[in-house]
Amino acid sequence: MDFLDVPTVLKVSAVFNLMAALAWLMLAQTFRVAPRAARLMAAGHLLRIASQGCGECTAGWPLLLRQAVPAFGLLASVTLLTLALRHMLRSRQRVHDIAWVGGLGALGIAAGLASGSGLAPQLACTAGVALLSLLAVRDLVRGIGGQLSPVVTACMTLPFAALAALSVGHVAALLLLPGWGDHGLDGEPPTPARVVLWFVVTAGITLSLIALLIWRVISRIQHLTYRDPLTGALSRRAFEQALAEAQAQLQRGHGFALVMIDVDHFKRINDEHGHAAGDAALQHCVRLWQAGLRAVDRLGRLGGEEFCALLPLAAPQDLPTAMAVAERLRATLAAQPLHWKGVELPLSASFGVALPATDDPRGESGLARADAELYRAKAEGRNRVCAAPEFHGLAAA
Template sequence: MLETVPLTLLAANMLFLLTAALVWAGLSQVLVIGQRTVLLLALANALLAASLGCNALRGIAWDGLSYWGANMMAISSFALLRQSIPTAIGAAPSWWPTLALLAVAGLLLAPMPPDSDWMPVINFSCLSLLMGFTSFETWRHLRRRLKLALALGLCSPLILVTALLLLRLALLLQGSGARIRDASVGNVAWLWAVLLMGLVLNATLAFMVLMRLILRIRRLTERDALTDALNRRAFGALLSREQAQLARGQGHALVMLDVDHFKRINDTLGHAAGDAALKHLVQQLQGCLREADRLGRLGGEEFGVLLPLSDQAGALLAAERMRATLQAHPLLWQGQPWPMTASFGVAVAQAPHDDADALMQRADAALYRAKEAGRNRVEAD
């Protein structure tokens, strides 16, 4: 009876991993965002299921497959996890360290006899390293983008899996490791732990992929499709939130700008050149802004720049810097430079009753004066 327990757990593990592989593979056919991630996850689950199956066939199948092959499939599975988990949150880990570790593991395991005690030690050393690096990289990327509690919550399952692998490695180094088909209490506990790892990893990755999809959809609803600047709705909402901070003494300024003679660019060079000009403008202006500043496209060739914690002097300096930068960097279209300038209007939030619409009207009036005074200049409200 006891001998059937590890085989039942092995079968349960393999069934779960193969099901997860099929689900991830199916998602790759319907998802546009994160397709590479889910394909890597499908392959990782399939390889880990194959590794467990080859382990179960030791003494029955060819030793090269059930020992060296099983270990390399397990290491390859965790190598794919190391690549897929960071990509699930929008990071891009390098393949070279992973490939180097795979090559070293393959060379070390190849000459070992099947019954060598060092074979599982090398295997779990590689698995622990891969999972440890994955946990660290995921934490580093998430901590930059999310609050501490959420970043820690997403990383904790990866840290748990790393700890389980290190525990298994420690037992192997002490000579306490058992073969995967043994009915010992330790081995049965390990097979339960493997099932837990599979559940935890796949659930965590599913949440990460879902979170990335939600953030991507949110970004698409807030960004201008052509320039990637904030769209008018998102910029207006951000400006309204800043206006609410006036009562706390946190002032801000608004800069509105309009590309000079934009119709001439469209009429002379074509609409494709006009689109390129707007992208060029956003690229140049972004380099002039602070991290807290926000740039939005309000419509056509008109843009707005929100400058938190800025007074009129600071806003005028920022606007002049943007004007000079744009003038100094003409648009390159089909190898030819095309001069580009813009006119700027600056307004500073004055009081709590000065709402977002009133502030935009004052900045727009200053912009109109800049255009009337000859363009390519900065005017303040």
């Protein structure tokens, strides 16, 4: 079909990459959405325009330039897209592997150009693109595989997997088909099928990263909705929802305990050192407590310096285990003071532990009993754990 001739598809691809670059720049500069990743994406799209070639328009270029621009441009474009993906995933993995693949690929291209070979630069570029694509697939699987459904994960990794497959196929053609590496060097345009495939893969990668960005924004909104912005603990609303879910599971024999926590003499910290020190103290407490809890445990901030932990239990009446956890949290905080602007601020907290009632769908009765034990711990001298109803307070060591 005439509208799918190679020059037309190349122009459409160039326009698409240009519009995508402008859109990513707008996200970075105007809306400040993932700015670093968005800038990398914009640069990758602009380099893709330079690397895709335009058939007859390069026929008059020197041979060295006709080889260098597509090879370096494509490798740099995919390197930037892979870096953008890792930034968008907020991966803690360092970028040494990407830098090594991109750097070795560039060295291979340069060495091939210096030797006068028409095959070596293409091999180095395409092999580098294949490896970078596989790194992107691995990063996506690790970054979203446990948080999104297998179908969604597969759809988002498919464009990168397709790019890897195309690159491997191109490497095989370069090695096995005589004269394959000479295509494009004499001004001959690429085949329509290849141009269309590359355009589809490029568009797919862009759509995949847009979907990833949307997921990241949604996750951020959910985090702001369900997390306390200061400490990172669950918000009161999120904790109440978790408590209601735990109460529903209680009918099926899945027990839990509630541990009410209140930081001792918190007002004194604010009065003597300022509210910034108070905020730092709350963050310090939550950081220590979160480190001492399991992944299935839930810690929520109910307001001010008051927190509550929801501890799933192996046995519904296993109050001693809940008390042991509370005592460990108490001792950890007491042993690790906050260091604030050169001043050591000792911190402690009081704990009240209670089991829930089965006829209490919202968990209000269990919270009230745990709160009563918390007040008893404070009345008995603070920095201790009290439990209801069978157990008595554990005095601080």
